[in-house]
Amino acid sequence: MNIAIIFGGKSAEHEVSLRSARSILDALDDQFNPILIGISKKGEWFLCDKIPNDQVTEGRSEVNLSPGKGLLNVDVAFPVLHGPNGEDGTIQGLFRMMDIPFVGPGVLGSSIAMDKEVSKILLKSKKIPVVDWISFKDEVSVEDVEEKFDYPVFVKPANLGSSVGVSKAKNREELMEATDKAFEYDEKIIVERAIDGKELECSVLGNLNPKASIIGEIRPDDFYSYEEKYSDNSNTELLVPADISKELQKRLQKLAVRAFKANMCEGMARVDFLVENQKIYVNELNTIPGFTNISMYPKLWEESGLDFSDLVTELIRLAVDRHDRRKKLKTTY
Numbered sequence: 070m071n072i073a074i075i076f077g078g079k080s081a082e083h084e085v086s087l088r089s090a091r092s093i094l095d096a097l098d099d100q101f102n103p104i105l106i107g108i109s110k111k112g113e114w115f116l117c118d119k120i121p122n123d124q125v126t127e128g129r130s131e132v133n134l135s136p137g138k139g140l141l142n143v144d145v146a147f148p149v150l151h152g153p154n155g156e157d158g159t160i161q162g163l164f165r166m167m168d169i170p171f172v173g174p175g176v177l178g179s180s181i182a183m184d185k186e187v188s189k190i191l192l193k194s195k196k197i198p199v200v201d202w203i204s205f206k207d208e209v210s211v212e213d214v215e216e217k218f219d220y221p222v223f224v225k226p227a228n229l230g231s232s233v234g235v236s237k238a239k240n241r242e243e244l245m246e247a248t249d250k251a252f253e254y255d256e257k258i259i260v261e262r263a264i265d266g267k268e269l270e271c272s273v274l275g276n277l278n279p280k281a282s283i284i285g286e287i288r289p290d291d292f293y294s295y296e297e298k299y300s301d302n303s304n305t306e307l308l309v310p311a312d313i314s315k316e317l318q319k320r321l322q323k324l325a326v327r328a329f330k331a332n333m334c335e336g337m338a339r340v341d342f343l344v345e346n347q348k349i350y351v352n353e354l355n356t357i358p359g360f361t362n363i364s365m366y367p368k369l370w371e372e373s374g375l376d377f378s379d380l381v382t383e384l385i386r387l388a389v390d391r392h393d394r395r396k397k398l399k400t401t402y
């Protein structure tokens with residue numbers, strides 16, 4: 070089977086994607102033949118001999134994406150792209166059009182989970198608790214924020230990841246700076262109440278009958294910023310398993326599966342929680358979570374008894390399984 074591993078991309082998370090892709094390539098079982106496709110920061114697609122260290126700028130040849138000519142000869146696509154243009158349903162739509170099975174949630178699930186506000190609205194509709202928020206599309210109303218929340222508040226671009234553009238604002242001045250910064254990355258931003266408690270994560274895997282892993286815990290100094298996520302001298306502690314009761318673990322696992330379904334996910338997603346005084350909130354879902362060998366998604370599965378290589382094989386199997394299932398749908402009337 071030819072597996073296209075797609076990495077890089079026109080995204081603020083380009084570098085992270087390369088690291089994730091390298092781990093997936095290393096873990097790929099011998100039964101699979103990897104085809105490496107790098108997308109540059111400008112958006113060009115290249116067939117590559119290896120995954121570059123810092124960024125995709127060139128390859129063996131450019132990939133022909135003309136409709137009808139096909140996207141290479143691949144059996145399954147594994148998009149390892151984080152953030153917009155990769156995790157948000159856009160590339161998933163391309164694979165759907167080209168009739169190529171792909172790893173991770175479909176078009177709708179990917180775009181729902183990418184938009185933090187749409188995701189919350191759907192979670193709320195299924196009675197899954199989320200942190201209270203306000204969204205802004207252009208003008209920010211400081212009065213509205215201050216009427217609704219006490220400081221500190223969290224400010225985020227609605228569609229991004231890796232904490233890019235995310236700030237914790239402790240007063241009005243910081244709020245204005247934070248909203249300006251978030252607007253550099255997206256046309257819509259959200260402002261949320263800050264939760265003072267634990268940050269917990271659960272990996273979910275499966276299509277129609279998804280399963281939850283054990284729970285992991287993130288202990289950042291302040292909050293889990295881009296620097297804390299990826300720099301070598303990060304002070305953040307990752308605990309696997311989380312230091313929580315069996316009872317809380319069970320509740321989180323159940324809620325993770327419900328959140329996965331509420332956001333119409335299939336394949337995989339990491340469901341992230343904030344827990345304050347035993348009260349659970351779903352913070353967000355990541356449909357293409359970090360995949361480096363120290364990343365939470367594979368680590369939680371490893372500790373749940375599924376090693377990295379078997380996890381990758383299972384994700385590929387789920388991609389084919391969904392594709393076969395959808396093929397049975399009528400396309401004529």
Ligand SMILES: Nc1ncnc2c1ncn2[C@@H]1O[C@H](COP(=O)(O)OP(=O)(O)O)[C@@H](O)[C@H]1O
Nearest residue numbers: 200223229230231232233261262263264292293
């Ligand atoms: N409402 C909140 N209360 C407390 N901490 C938060 C809140 N929202 C975000 N954070 C912190 O900011 C980090 C990044 O925010 P998150 O919503 O996960 O965005 P991203 O998609 O960029 O990861 C979280 O991992 C957490 O540490």
Ligand SMILES: [Mg+2]
Nearest residue numbers: 231232341353
């Ligand atoms: Mg996050």
